[in-house]
Amino acid sequence: MDGPEDGAAVSAAGFGVKGPRGWVFRGVDIDAAPGALVAVEGPSGSGRTCLVLALTGRMRPAEGTATVAGLRLPKQMSAVRRVSALAHVPGVTDLDPALTVAEHIRERALLQRRFDGSLRALLRPRSVRRAEARQRIDTALAAAGLDLDTLPKGPRTAVRDLERVEALRLSLALALVGRPRLIAVDDADLKLADAEQTEIWKQLRAVAAAGTTVVAVCSQAPDEADVVVSTAPARPTAVTTTPTDKETADALAETGRA
Template structure:
């Protein structure tokens, strides 16, 4: 179900993913309205990233069901992938440290124009004047950067700043902007508070809250959920709330699951 601002409802009942060595997570129940900020809380290695990948159609579930924007998982993986995006997911959306911010943005715009949308939309785009296509691309890029809170002029070398020279929060904002450029209904963000100071953590959550308030449903992994999250699920086995993961996956299982996501 789509919300009035373009977000999507996300729900799950008894949702689980099984890897080669056992359950990565299982028993997940979620009920999030369109435009919600959903915090997936738990320690590293408890299946948090795999839950994000499964909810966005990048990983096939083994039990239970989930519904994203009206499409059911695991049967409609491709439909869910079309309306969702990933940001800041290690091993899946890694930024190239040698490329500049501007190069990442240009690359994303090219991929967006070539692979996103319907065939009819692509044909319409080809027939439109080049100036109109460029203006639309700039508008979408500017809107995504604003939504992610990334000010290019404030970077050390502006758009020519290399990714390796970005602060941790700036890199997260860039990854978020690249994902938002596709105008997804749902965006999944990994490691939102990894190695961040309290002030930085508060800054990131405020930005994600703004993204959700603008209509995009946000599902974000964290070690500690913010007080203002609309929905909190936990993958910590010692404190099962909305999510129970048994057993905690090993590093090998997590690597296998990420490899499977890359093939999806």
């Protein structure tokens, strides 16, 4: 991972997203330095996932202002998407249970090479490109804390056979392959034992310390968080409804017209 200077500063004032059934969240304020660990806490249905989708340029805000790495939302949504990544977001980054860990990694590496490779990189010898891709993957796996040798069948382990914490680490590693400046992780503590939650937050803390700003959704923010953003219903600007899959899909489709 690159140094902390490569993380994305995140700021927002009066930030809100509105869906067909009303406000999903509104009035959110954030001030996070590059390389910060930001915890978005609140109960399920309080707009947590939509907030991280909006901050990464995947969902169009309806009010307020926000900047990510100096890029303004919603005006520069496509640019924000290029410097950010998502991990463990249901309906967006779902892992295929029938594929193996190795197949997921190979697919991600191919996509990275296809959409992120410069002409100069493509002209380098194939052996050099393969070595660089391998190094990038190894770095991402290490940053996510996923040791393939500890899995039941090593890299050939099917996703359906992974423990929940292992699947979360895999999703995190796949997102880190692109070396984003900001990474958003949904449901960072969902259905994890206390010890597993501690492990994951320690890993996310390490990712942030290495230079990637992390925004993680949780039910309760840990002590490790540098910034805590609450979407709890007790806040006057929060709502308690969860958008339907169709509403989320419609909002995500809007990113294509940003």
